Amino acid sequence: MKIQHEMTDSDPNPVKAGLPELLSRLWRFAMVLSHNEEAAGDLVQATCLRALQKCDQFQTGTHLDRWTFSIMASLWKNELRAERIRRGGGFVDAEEVLVTDGAEKIETNILLAEVLAEVQALPEAQRSTVLLVYVEGLTYAEAAETLEVPIGTVMSRLAAARLKLAALKRTEDDGSKRRTKTGQ
C-alpha cells in the first residue's frame, strides 16, 4: 500500500504547510475583530479557505502570518462583518467577554484578564490596531498595509487607544487612593 504524503514538512505548498501552526494566532486576531467565539471560528475558517485559494499569490520567504492577517482583516471588513450584522448577530456585544470560559480562567492572572477586558472595550478599529502593533509586533507600516489604511490612521488609532487606557488607569489610581484614605 502506497503511503501518500500530503501534510509533511516537505510539502511544496508553504501556505498549506504553514497554516496549522498559525491557527491560534489567527483565532486570537479573529476574537479581537469579532468579539465572538462563533464568529471567530467562522472567520478563521474563511481565512484559511481564502489563503488556500490564493496560495499561488503568496511569495515564499515572506511572512505567512502577516499575509494571512491581511486576508482576515480584509474578509472581516468586506464580507463577514456585514454578514454578521445582517444576521443580527452584532459584532460589538458589550456583554460578551473576550476571555472565554474554561478551567484555565480561574488561574488566569486577574490583572492580565483586566487588560483583555480593557482592550475589548475599545472600538474595533483601535483594538485590531493595538493587537497587530503591540501584540503581534508589526511596524506601523506593516499594520497599515494589513488593515488597508494610511499610516496616519494607525497612529491616531494607537494614540486614541492609549488615551482611553490612560484615563482608565488614572481613574482607577484615584479610586484606590481615595479608598486608602477612607480606610485610615
Place this chain on the structure above:
Amino acid sequence: MTSEVKDTGITDEMLVAYLDGELTPDDLTLVERALEEDVQISQRLDLLRDGERPWENAFEKLLEQAPTAKLEAGLAAAMRAIEETAPAPTAVELNRPLPANDQPKQSWWRPAMAACVAVTLMIGFAAGYGTNEVQKPQIASALGTEAELWRQAVADYQALYTRETLSTSLTDPIVQSAGLLRVAEALGLALPDAVSKVPGLDYKRAQILKFGEQPLAQLAYLYKDDIPIAFCIVRLDEADRTAKNEVRSGLNIVHWAKDGYSLMLVGDLPVDELNDFARDLEGKMI
C-alpha cells in the same frame, strides 16, 4: 484624536510614535527638544505612557484559550473543500453551483463554505464540555456510505496532527485512566485500561467527539515519539466485519466493525505495523 499641546506642532500621534520607536530622525529631534523645553509635553507623554499595558502577556492568555482542535478541524474541512472545488465542479457543489461569471469577491467563499459544512468537524475541549461534534455530511449519498464518511472525517482531522499536537497531553496515569473512563461512558462501551498500553505506542489522551448524533471516541498515541496515531470508535450499527485497509487523506487506515461499533486505527506509518497495533487493540477490546 489628534491634539496638539499648545502650538508646538507636537501631536499625540508623534508622542505615541516616539514611545513606540517609530519616529523619523527629523521628528525625533523635534520631539526630544520639545520634551526638554515644555513640561506640558512631557506631562502629555506621561499620560500616553499610562496607556501602555503588558500586551504580550495578556494576549498570551487569549492564545492559550484558542479552541485548537476545533480550528484544526476547520482547516481540515477547508483543505478538503479546496481539493474538491478547485479542479472542477464536483458532487459537493451541485447544490450550489459556482456562478459562471468570475466575481470572487461576492461569491468565492459560499460554495467552498457549503462544501465545508458538509464535512465540518466541530470539536471542543474534551475536558468537561461534552458538546464536541463531528458534523455528519448533509449530502451523504454523493460522498459515500456513512461508514466511509466517518472514516474520511477522522482521516481529514488526523492529517493535521503533528507530534506537537500531542506534546501537551497530560501523561499522569490517573488522569489518563479518568479520561478513558469518561470517554467509555460517553460511548457506552467498555474501554479497558489495556488499550492505553499498546507495546510500541505511547498513549497520550482520550477525547470524546461527535459524528452526527453519535459520540465518537478518539484515543491518541504517538509512534516512535514522532508519528501521531488515532484509534477511533463510533456506533454506526454496521454488521460485524473483519479488518480492512485503505488510504484516506494520505494516511493508512485499518478499520473493522464489531457489535454495532465501527473501529479504525489511522496514522502515517507502514500498513504492516498499523495492522499489528490494530490486532493488539482488537484483542484488548474484548
